[in-house]
Amino acid sequence: MVNSTRNRLMIPGPVEVHPAVLEALSGPVEPHYGPAWVEKYSRITGLLKQVFNTQHDVFLIAGSGTSAIDACMGSSMMTGEKIIIGNNGFFGDRLVSIAKSYGLLVVEVKAPWGEALDPTAISDALKAHPDTIVVAVVHSETSTTILNPIEAIGKVVRESDALFLVDAVSSLGGVPMDVDGWGIDLCPSASQKCLGATPGLAPVSISPKAWKMIDRFEEKAHGWYTNLQVWREYAHEWGDWHPTPVTMPVSIANGLLVSLEQLLTEGIDTRMRRYKALALQLRAGLREAGMQPFTPDEAMNPVLTAAYPPDGIDSAKVVDYLLKEHHIQISSGLGALKPKIFRIGHMSPVITDNDMDTLVSALKKFK
Ligand SMILES: Cc1ncc(COP(=O)(O)O)c(C=O)c1O
Structure with missing residues (x-):
């Protein structure tokens, strides 16, 4: 029972969600294509751009936050390439596991659990490893509650050619975020935390610098479902009727739209x-x-x-x-x-x- x-x-x-979000979930099932969905999808990604603070691309991946992290790493790097990972907790370890699953060469810059990452240590690692393709860190390290200094790390990453990937799964919508201002190239997040919706959707922002890196390959880097090039292809080529490559959890998206509207209305x-x-x-x-x-x-x-x-x-x-x-x-x-x-x-x-x-x-x- x-x-x-x-x-x-x-x-x-x-998190606990607002009753209006639950109500939005319980409406009739709707298709993930056609004019009504196209309009809704672009409203959701438009609101997300305001929360990310970006003028650039935002996609909504059907999956938990990890699907978007996976997409960012797997799409931008080939097996054998180098990634620097700032690691000071369980979700830093998770970034390392995902990178290793793609056969990436991982350089870890560690801080003790309970302490913030040191931007100077990241800068030193970048100098020692000039062939680094991506620097990845967690924004809000949920295992310890530590907030990493994203703006300062962004400054040092910007002095290199590397992309800056920030796991904002537990911060987006609740902690200040400035994707464009802080030079974040890839920013995966999730619907079920500070965005105030239910689990199942993973917003991700992608900068023009990230697209350049992703597009340097003749062939696609890794996977299909989590390959950002595939998501872009559908956004561009099918955008007027079917803007994503897969069936979307439209009910969850209806809830997310309500929670985003509430966030923007409150300010x-x-x-x-x-x-x-x-x-x-x-x-x-x-x-x-x-x-x-x-x-x-x-x-x-x-x-x-x-x-x-x-x-x-x-x-x-x-x-x-x-x-x-x-x-x-x-x-x-x-x-x-x-x-x-x-x-x-x-x-x-x-x-x-x-x-x-x-x-x-x-x-x-x-x-
Ligand atoms: C910082 C951080 N990254 C990644 C994840 C994994 O997210 P998900 O469970 O939505 O895949 C979590 C989940 O708690 C998290 O807090």
């Missing part, structure tokens, strides 16, 4: 200020509950907070307690941090200061 108790989702994605800056205020409220509450935030306030992530449980307690106990006694779902850490920290996602537009109050008063009662 299905458990009818409704848990409040405060994990690092997927990206206003939304981000609201998230920051919630993060500060949570940090103050955690301290009152005797549970210290994992990062100092100066390094806080506005959409995701990690904290230490009371001394000697495994974080799973806090996670279980909140779920069983208060129907609030949060997450433990990942990797070596699994028992040491718990993570609270507040990257949903429907999470309010009341949610934070409820969560904090529950944490204060934890024994």
Whole structure:
């Protein structure tokens, strides 16, 4: 039997979505071609361009965030080519795994889990490896909540010929992003986190410099489904009736359109200020509950907070307690941090200061 108790989702994605998004999902199934869909698809990609802050191409890939990361790496590089990966967490490790699956030569620039990547170390790696094709980093390292300094890393990458790939799966829509201003060439993301929709769609932005790199091959680099050249071919040649190469999850796209319209109506800056205020409220509450935030306030992530449980307690106990006694779902850490920290996602537009109050008063009662 299905458990009818409704848990409040405060994990690092997927997120609680607005009722209007759920309503949009439940309409009749629509075709992924024809004038109505073409108009809707271009409205969605147009709104996404405002969120990415780009004038360049944006596609919506049918898949989770990883499908877009896969597409960016596999389309821009041939097996045996070199990629520098800034790695300071679980999703940095994931970038390394994807690169290795394509047979790329990986140069890792590491920082400890819980610390930000150092742009100077990336610059040194680029000098030592001038044949690098792509520099890839995670924006918001969801495993530790660390935000990497994308603008500063973009500056050093721009001094080279390499492309800059930024995994914005858990940041786009909740953390400031300036794809064109920061020189980001490939920016994969996902519908189910700060964009406030349900899982299943992966927006990606592609710069003219990235297209040049992608088009240097006589033949297509890797794959078909996740090959960006194929997505461009359909956008250009079939754009007036069938703008994508595959059947799209149109219902999910209907939900995404609503959540994007809500974001743009609220205003990206206003939304981000609201998230920051919630993060500060949570940090103050955690301290009152005797549970210290994992990062100092100066390094806080506005959409995701990690904290230490009371001394000697495994974080799973806090996670279980909140779920069983208060129907609030949060997450433990990942990797070596699994028992040491718990993570609270507040990257949903429907999470309010009341949610934070409820969560904090529950944490204060934890024994
Ligand atoms: C930073 C980051 N990158 C990649 C992923 C993988 O995304 P998906 O599960 O949508 O494929 C996640 C998921 O949590 C993430 O947080």
